[in-house]
Amino acid sequence: MSTYVGQAMKRKEDPRLITGRGNFIDDITPIGTLWAALVRSPEAHARIVSIDKSEAEQRPDVIGVFTHDDLAGDFAAPMPMIWAPAGVEIKTPEHWPLAKGEVKHVGDPVAIVIGTDRYSVNDAVEDVIVEYDALPAVVEPEAALEDGSPLVWESFGTNQTHEWSVAGGEVDAAFAEADVVVSQRVVNHRTAGAAIETRGWVAEPRGEHVTLYSATQIPHILRFVLSLCCGIPEDKLRVVAPDVGGGFGSKLNVFAEEILAVLLAKRLQRPIKWIETRSENMAVTHHGRDQISYVEMAVKRDGKVTGLRVRSVCDLGAYFMALTPFIPELGFPVGNGAYDIPAVSLTFVGVFTNKFPTDAIRGAGRPEVTHWIELTMNQVARELGMDPLELRRRNFIAADDFPHETALGIVYDSGNYQGTLDKLLERFDVEEFRREQKELREQGIHRGLGFSTWVEVCGLAPSRVVGPQGVGLQGAFWESGMVRVSASGTATVYTGTSPHGQGHDTGFAQIVADRIGLDPQNVNVIHGDTDQGPWGWDTYGSRTLAVGGEAVARAALKVQDKAKRICAALLEAAPEDIELVDGNYQVKGSPDKSMTMVEIAGAAHIPPQELPTDIEPGLEETSFYDPENFVFPFGAHACVVDVDVETGKVKVVRYVAVDDCGPAINPMLIDGQVHGGVVHAIGQALYEQVVYDEDGQLVTGTFVDYALPTAAEVPSFETDRTETPSPTNGLGVKGIGEAGTIAASPAVTEAVIDALRPLGVEWMDMPLTPMRVWQAIQAAGNGGDGPRASEQGRSLDDHGGGAAGSGPTGPEEGGAA
Amino acid sequence: MGATVRIAVTVNGEVRQSEVEARTLLVHWLRDELGLTGTHIGCDTTNCGACTVHLNGESIKSCTVLAAQADGAQVTTIEGLATDGGLHPLQDAFWEKHGLQCGYCTPGMIMAAADLLQRNPNPSDEEIRHGLEGNLCRCTGYHNIVEAVKSAAASGVSA
Numbered sequence: 001m002s003t004y005v006g007q008a009m010k011r012k013e014d015p016r017l018i019t020g021r022g023n024f025i026d027d028i029t030p031i032g033t034l035w036a037a038l039v040r041s042p043e044a045h046a047r048i049v050s051i052d053k054s055e056a057e058q059r060p061d062v063i064g065v066f067t068h069d070d071l072a073g074d075f076a077a078p079m080p081m082i083w084a085p086a087g088v089e090i091k092t093p094e095h096w097p098l099a100k101g102e103v104k105h106v107g108d109p110v111a112i113v114i115g116t117d118r119y120s121v122n123d124a125v126e127d128v129i130v131e132y133d134a135l136p137a138v139v140e141p142e143a144a145l146e147d148g149s150p151l152v153w154e155s156f157g158t159n160q161t162h163e164w165s166v167a168g169g170e171v172d173a174a175f176a177e178a179d180v181v182v183s184q185r186v187v188n189h190r191t192a193g194a195a196i197e198t199r200g201w202v203a204e205p206r207g208e209h210v211t212l213y214s215a216t217q218i219p220h221i222l223r224f225v226l227s228l229c230c231g232i233p234e235d236k237l238r239v240v241a242p243d244v245g246g247g248f249g250s251k252l253n254v255f256a257e258e259i260l261a262v263l264l265a266k267r268l269q270r271p272i273k274w275i276e277t278r279s280e281n282m283a284v285t286h287h288g289r290d291q292i293s294y295v296e297m298a299v300k301r302d303g304k305v306t307g308l309r310v311r312s313v314c315d316l317g318a319y320f321m322a323l324t325p326f327i328p329e330l331g332f333p334v335g336n337g338a339y340d341i342p343a344v345s346l347t348f349v350g351v352f353t354n355k356f357p358t359d360a361i362r363g364a365g366r367p368e369v370t371h372w373i374e375l376t377m378n379q380v381a382r383e384l385g386m387d388p389l390e391l392r393r394r395n396f397i398a399a400d401d402f403p404h405e406t407a408l409g410i411v412y413d414s415g416n417y418q419g420t421l422d423k424l425l426e427r428f429d430v431e432e433f434r435r436e437q438k439e440l441r442e443q444g445i446h447r448g449l450g451f452s453t454w455v456e457v458c459g460l461a462p463s464r465v466v467g468p469q470g471v472g473l474q475g476a477f478w479e480s481g482m483v484r485v486s487a488s489g490t491a492t493v494y495t496g497t498s499p500h501g502q503g504h505d506t507g508f509a510q511i512v513a514d515r516i517g518l519d520p521q522n523v524n525v526i527h528g529d530t531d532q533g534p535w536g537w538d539t540y541g542s543r544t545l546a547v548g549g550e551a552v553a554r555a556a557l558k559v560q561d562k563a564k565r566i567c568a569a570l571l572e573a574a575p576e577d578i579e580l581v582d583g584n585y586q587v588k589g590s591p592d593k594s595m596t597m598v599e600i601a602g603a604a605h606i607p608p609q610e611l612p613t614d615i616e617p618g619l620e621e622t623s624f625y626d627p628e629n630f631v632f633p634f635g636a637h638a639c640v641v642d643v644d645v646e647t648g649k650v651k652v653v654r655y656v657a658v659d660d661c662g663p664a665i666n667p668m669l670i671d672g673q674v675h676g677g678v679v680h681a682i683g684q685a686l687y688e689q690v691v692y693d694e695d696g697q698l699v700t701g702t703f704v705d706y707a708l709p710t711a712a713e714v715p716s717f718e719t720d721r722t723e724t725p726s727p728t729n730g731l732g733v734k735g736i737g738e739a740g741t742i743a744a745s746p747a748v749t750e751a752v753i754d755a756l757r758p759l760g761v762e763w764m765d766m767p768l769t770p771m772r773v774w775q776a777i778q779a780a781g782n783g784g785d786g787p788r789a790s791e792q793g794r795s796l797d798d799h800g801g802g803a804a805g806s807g808p809t810g811p812e813e814g815g816a817a
Numbered sequence: 818m819g820a821t822v823r824i825a826v827t828v829n830g831e832v833r834q835s836e837v838e839a840r841t842l843l844v845h846w847l848r849d850e851l852g853l854t855g856t857h858i859g860c861d862t863t864n865c866g867a868c869t870v871h872l873n874g875e876s877i878k879s880c881t882v883l884a885a886q887a888d889g890a891q892v893t894t895i896e897g898l899a900t901d902g903g904l905h906p907l908q909d910a911f912w913e914k915h916g917l918q919c920g921y922c923t924p925g926m927i928m929a930a931a932d933l934l935q936r937n938p939n940p941s942d943e944e945i946r947h948g949l950e951g952n953l954c955r956c957t958g959y960h961n962i963v964e965a966v967k968s969a970a971a972s973g974v975s976a
Contacts, residue, residue: 020855245921
């Protein structure tokens, strides 16, 4: 069947994108469009004393200024948080699109200004005078849990939002009977999604109907929630995601501004547009990570890991976005990593602070889990005097032990962890590396090596597992696919998933082309428009191919079945005797008797007399697919770094990634996802950090201060694959969008530690900025009494920016340390 | 509207005249006034390079140039890069080598790469990486962007 699947086919998306003819949100400006801008809090925590709109409202270019009180009658419901696990009390604050009485973080929106022009509406924002009465702010999550801490929400009497635990096996016994217990505090700091396109929207009213064009990953979920929050029935709301300039989870939410868009467009009966500035994006598009984990691993002397116990303190910020309190927990299904650990206990404690909420950013919970387990495995290996790869081999879930039920009751679908590691080691000679490392050290060059043998869970999701009666998400996560063949024999595919760079148009065209016998160039893929195609659950959690692709494949097979029936009737053969070979529907054993899809489509739409009337006209099929399990991609990565011990600067010099996401639909797209995912994690490991100072002021408010890796900071990659099919879906595929980001941070971190171990450095928390690395070297050299890097990076010099140097000033000019 | 300035700029080979507010950024004039929306905006601080165009043959970030400053100049945007109605070799190479995913940074990245190859027709990997460090991409990890620029250089794009 596979003619196109498996090919590195060039992308169908690209011709418009490389010529500047994409259609991103800021490219859409209907005639008569008004502009929106928001008045935002400069305070981290304050009571709003007064808001004086008069000067702004008198401007001739201002249409109106709206506060919470002005719109209170229009809001049908507060912004929802959609996780409600049975038996767990979660303190969910009331969250309105505009601040009601108090602001809780820098950037909290206080008013929205609507004006006639992109520039002047921002002038008008300056004319809105808000008087604040500052309140004490709390920014450190562990400090927020202490008695006497300032409270983000006075009414709750505590900053702890909830505590959620999961356990399996005899955990206490495992620790009591352990030969060795290794304990490690692991900080996984706050990061930003930082898609190069910021958020934005255009809201266009038509009577009672409103169309919202939004740079979103989730048009369907967004319409559903907007309907609830705005009190407008779904049939009168249309959400369109145009070309979306990157997401990485940061556009996976229902944002305050989107609710304001719909309500104000309806109220003013004019199109309104808002484009987020980068400074806003850093402050009020959700952040990710931000966990402090206390990890304990129980081990036998022979290297068998017998128990894992983790308590994670999770900084959730001031409010809940859609999934905020659930994101740390999302890592729990792979809490034991790739290892057969018989007893596991994980506890997540959520904490309010005066920062913007955290939510899903690429990997969402799984990078944190992978970071702690992979690095703790290395600590265990050192404690036992064992090679870290040998320790892994002794604990891998065996290739013949799948499906494998873990101590937490999760069933890993398929895997061959030893296989990916073996393939990695074919490309990476560890002994040779150690020889080279020794030689270089004698020359004063500090080179280090780190591994990650990771597994992740994706393909959200079996609806009954994650839904209201499962882990408590108030939704379902099946997916839809529809294939419509036109009278002239071209196909249109509708998917409920919604891309932002992944290449759905290409991959889905390949899947459908093979299954219905067309050229992929004649298969058009439509997505991201709630008025077109069936309901869907959008794109996140590496679900597109494993759930959405399977739905599309099933719909295509239904079309193939009907095409065979039509063909059989016209060729006077039995349907079961028709086979699809190289795009021809032909009679088995008589390949000269055949029809093409173009001929069959013609007959389906303009039925000839010979076609029996019990075959309905038309050629269009839909499939709704709810997976029975998640999928569990895995792999083995190796990272080599050089550390300049004079400046603390780290350079990644080699990175080898062997991934397994099942059979490849398009290997070129897989490599692209791995490259980007790994660099996302290198960014977190070495450069990026969202930093708030002790007063809750955002220090990293622009790309000057928040250092994304540039081309000059990262190497080219060596990638390879193994292909272990998943039994979960018919395609056998697993997700790959987040894999690199989940895999890479422990490999990079371990490589830096490995480089510095001769100097006495045993542990470092990310981001491994020059300042931190230098401090760690000094501290180790001083017998541990040297300066310690602040975990939250309070010092201006101690965050990802500047010193590491992203942007036009490169690392050389950036003045590392 | 504040003080205005009358400008005439040759954009993609065509003289375009306008009365613009003095504070209008070149990128907003190109996008909002001329409808050349291929040039994108990704930051407030001239870090990301999504707005890269050529001003008198050299790449500049059009978010940090006033439209008024371009008066009398030649501007080339992504829409005007290919001169024969087809694809510029760099555009072709980005397509061929999967040098883009979401495509948002891509026009700026291609314009920066075109300038790089004009100055250095046969750059090393290191020179490509340093030559493009003013342009951020969050999707590709840069690997295939470097491959694309190398491929275009090998095809003699600068000639």
